[in-house]
Amino acid sequence: MLELFAFGDTGWGDELLKGFGVTVALAVVTLPIGILLGFLIAMASMSKNSTLHWFGIGYTTVFRGIPELLTLFTVYNGAALLLNRLAKFANPEAGFVELSPFVAGVVSLSLVFGAFSAEVLRGAFQALDKGQVEAGLAVGMTRIDVFRRVKLPQVWRFALPGLGNLWVNLIKDTALVSIISLDDLMRMTQVAVGFTKKPFTFFLAACLAYWAICALSEVVAARLETRANRGVRRA
Amino acid sequence: MDFINVIITFWPKLLHGLGLTLLLTGLSAVLAGAISLPLAVFRTTAGPWAQFPMRLYISFMRGTPLLGQLFLIYYGSGQFRAELQSIGLWSFFRDPFNCAVLAFTLNSTAYQIEILRGGLMGVPAGQIEAARAIGMSKLQAYARVILPHTYRIAQPALGNEIILLMKGSAVASVITIFDLMGETKTVFAKTFDFSIYLWAALIYLAVTTLFVRGWRYLEKRLNPHLAGHAPAEAAKPAMGTR
Numbered sequence: 001m002l003e004l005f006a007f008g009d010t011g012w013g014d015e016l017l018k019g020f021g022v023t024v025a026l027a028v029v030t031l032p033i034g035i036l037l038g039f040l041i042a043m044a045s046m047s048k049n050s051t052l053h054w055f056g057i058g059y060t061t062v063f064r065g066i067p068e069l070l071t072l073f074t075v076y077n078g079a080a081l082l083l084n085r086l087a088k089f090a091n092p093e094a095g096f097v098e099l100s101p102f103v104a105g106v107v108s109l110s111l112v113f114g115a116f117s118a119e120v121l122r123g124a125f126q127a128l129d130k131g132q133v134e135a136g137l138a139v140g141m142t143r144i145d146v147f148r149r150v151k152l153p154q155v156w157r158f159a160l161p162g163l164g165n166l167w168v169n170l171i172k173d174t175a176l177v178s179i180i181s182l183d184d185l186m187r188m189t190q191v192a193v194g195f196t197k198k199p200f201t202f203f204l205a206a207c208l209a210y211w212a213i214c215a216l217s218e219v220v221a222a223r224l225e226t227r228a229n230r231g232v233r234r235a
Numbered sequence: 236m237d238f239i240n241v242i243i244t245f246w247p248k249l250l251h252g253l254g255l256t257l258l259l260t261g262l263s264a265v266l267a268g269a270i271s272l273p274l275a276v277f278r279t280t281a282g283p284w285a286q287f288p289m290r291l292y293i294s295f296m297r298g299t300p301l302l303g304q305l306f307l308i309y310y311g312s313g314q315f316r317a318e319l320q321s322i323g324l325w326s327f328f329r330d331p332f333n334c335a336v337l338a339f340t341l342n343s344t345a346y347q348i349e350i351l352r353g354g355l356m357g358v359p360a361g362q363i364e365a366a367r368a369i370g371m372s373k374l375q376a377y378a379r380v381i382l383p384h385t386y387r388i389a390q391p392a393l394g395n396e397i398i399l400l401m402k403g404s405a406v407a408s409v410i411t412i413f414d415l416m417g418e419t420k421t422v423f424a425k426t427f428d429f430s431i432y433l434w435a436a437l438i439y440l441a442v443t444t445l446f447v448r449g450w451r452y453l454e455k456r457l458n459p460h461l462a463g464h465a466p467a468e469a470a471k472p473a474m475g476t477r
Contacts, residue, residue, distance in 0.1 A: 065440045067405035069416055073423075074432040081429055168298070175300035179409055186303060193310065200311035207299040207307060214298035 004196060005205065012192040012202070019188030020209055022102075026174045026184060030106050031167065034113025041118035046125060056118065063115035068108070068173050075108040076101070076180050101182035105174070113170055120162030124155040157228040164221030168214045175210070185209060238430040245422045245431065252418030253438060259332075259414060260401040263339035268393075271344045275351035276377070289348070296345030302406045304342055309334040309410050335407040339400060346396050354389030355381065387457055394450040398443055415439065 007013040045056025063071065080099045087094040128151055136146040178186035189206040193199045242249070278289060296304070312319060312328035319325040327333050358381050366376040386393075408417030419435040422428075455462070 062436070062440065065402075065443045066436045067402040067416060067439060069405040069408070070419070070432065070435055070439065073416075073420065074429075074436070077423060078429050078432065081427070172298075172300040175302045176406070178302075186300070186306075190306075198314055200307065200314035203303060203307040203311050207295070207303045210300055210303060211295055211298040215294070 004192075004198065004201065012188075012196070015188050015192060016185065016205070016209075019183055019185040022183055023171070023174050023185040023210075024213070026102065026105055026109070026177060026182070027167075027171050030109040030113060030170060030174075033106065033110040034170070035117055035163070037110055037114030038117030038121055041114055042121040042125065045118065045122060060115045060118050063112055064119070068112050069176050069179070071112055072104070072108040072176055072180065075111070076104040079104060079107070101177060101180045104180060105177035105182055109170060109173055109177075112173065113166060116166050116169070117159075117163060120159050120166065121155065123162070124158035125151070127158045128154055157232075160221070160225050160228050164217070164225070167221070168217055171213050171217065172210065238433070241422075241426065241428050241430050242434050245426075248418045248422060249415065249434065249438060252413055252415035253442070255412065256401065256404055256414040256416075257442075259335055259339065259404045259407055259412070260397065262336050263343055263404075264397045264400055266336070266340040267343035267347050270340070271347035271351055272382075274344070275348045275355060278348055278352050279355045293345040293348060296342050297349075301338070301342055301403045302409065305335060305338040305406055305410060308338045308341075331407070331410040331412050335404070335410065335412055339404060339407075342403070343396065343400050346399075347393065350389050350392045350396060351385060353392070354385035354387075357388040358384040390450075390454055390457065394447070397450075398446060401442070401446075402439070 003011055005011050005013045005016070007017075041056050041059050043056075044052040045060065047053050047056070076099060080097070083097045083099060084094075087097045132150050132154075133146055136150045137143070141149065174184060175186040178184050178190065181187060185206055189202050193202045196202065274289065278286060308328070309331060312325075312334070316325060319328055362380055362384065363376060366380040367373075371379065404414060405416035407414050408420060411417075413421070415435060415438060419431055422431045
């Protein structure tokens with residue numbers, strides 16, 4: 001059985017490892033983009049400007065309400081149509097342009113992650129103690145100072161458990177990208193199954209690999225939380 | 236074709252897909268609900284060693300992609316074809332619909348056990364002691380005191396779980412099930428009209444919204460004693476993906 005997972009030409013170990021790398025890369029690239037997007041959306045939905053406010057609310061409602069798979073297909077097919085129209089517009093002789101599945105994956109996973117993390121961040125901002133902001137302003141800090149030195153460090157602390165959960169969800173969601181034929185772990189597993197006719201063995205191995213990243217992530221998240229809370233007095 | 240004409244032409248397909256999505260979700264949610272109750276009671280009463288297999292199961296189900304679980308059951312069963320045939324189960328696993336229901340049920344069971352565990356642990360100890368003190372048997376205490384409380388506490392979270400399950404059920408389209416997502420993909424493949432995706436999104440959103448409304452109404456009906464008080468924090472929208 002183990003020879004199935006050997007490296008080199010005889011086994012599928014190296015192919016699966018490559019797929020595993022793509023899965024991790026996809027999640028790691030998506031994370032900062034998604035958090036940044038979530039931050040902006042959270043700012044928008046907390047804004048006093050009603051257009052921004054409703055845009056933020058609408059965005060989170062839509063992207064949390066529709067299946068991730070639908071978002072992925074909408075981005076993949078929709079962006080391809082759009083790109084082709086633009087290409088035809090710029091150069092009528094242009095051939096068919098295809099969007100890279102990796103880019104489509106990063107874009108759609110970021111859109112989804114942005115929506116969920118916006119809610120987590122909004123909750124964190126609202127959990128801040130108002131008195132601290134007033135105290136900051138009272139001792140002469142500018143609004144930007146207060147934001148950077150009083151709000152941000154605490155938002156990080158409040159948002160960390162939620163973001164940790166979202167990260168685990170993100171890793172699991174990356175598997176969907178195999179459906180638009182990005183060579184991630186799930187897709188390479190399917191390729192291996194096609195050759196070896198051992199579907200249970202290989203899909204179980206893939207699931208165990210996802211499980212391992214998720215378990216590891218939970219340990220890291222717990223460490224980060226302990227670190228973020230090191231200055232907090234416990235009752 | 237434009238935005239309006241697409242839906243005029245293809246609404247029967249989307250409606251059929253929606254029916255299948257609702258059937259998949261409803262069936263799996265109810266089955267998981269039935270299985271998770273005794274398991275959750277076990278989870279809160281058994282010792283750590285007896286619980287170990289269940290904790291492993293829950294961790295696996297929550298730490299792996301639903302797509303992987305679906306493939307493991309649908310394609311993975313093929314590896315045991317001879318064995319399954321000999322016990323007469325092969326015809327069950329050959330059908331993608333059965334496999335999807337099985338995968339979603341197993342997955343949702345793990346989430347629902349943890350939700351119910353939270354509910355069971357949230358029942359005030361004094362109430363259980365009181366029930367026992369006036370002579371209720373353990374079973375009676377569960378039926379009349381503990382479980383009604385548990386479901387009241389767990390209800391909002393169970394609603395979120397059902398919504399997540401419905402969103403997750405879109406992966407069934409990958410194993411040739413023509414649910415809402417699957418039908419949408421076939422229409423797109425035929426027409427290359429992008430607006431069909433927007434219609435699908437609208438339908439998913441509409442179903443989610445209606446469900447949230449209905450679930451909140453149910454919550455009010457189940458908690459008449461809270462009427463007139465400030466509403467318990469509005470059921471938080473689904474926090475997570477599958």
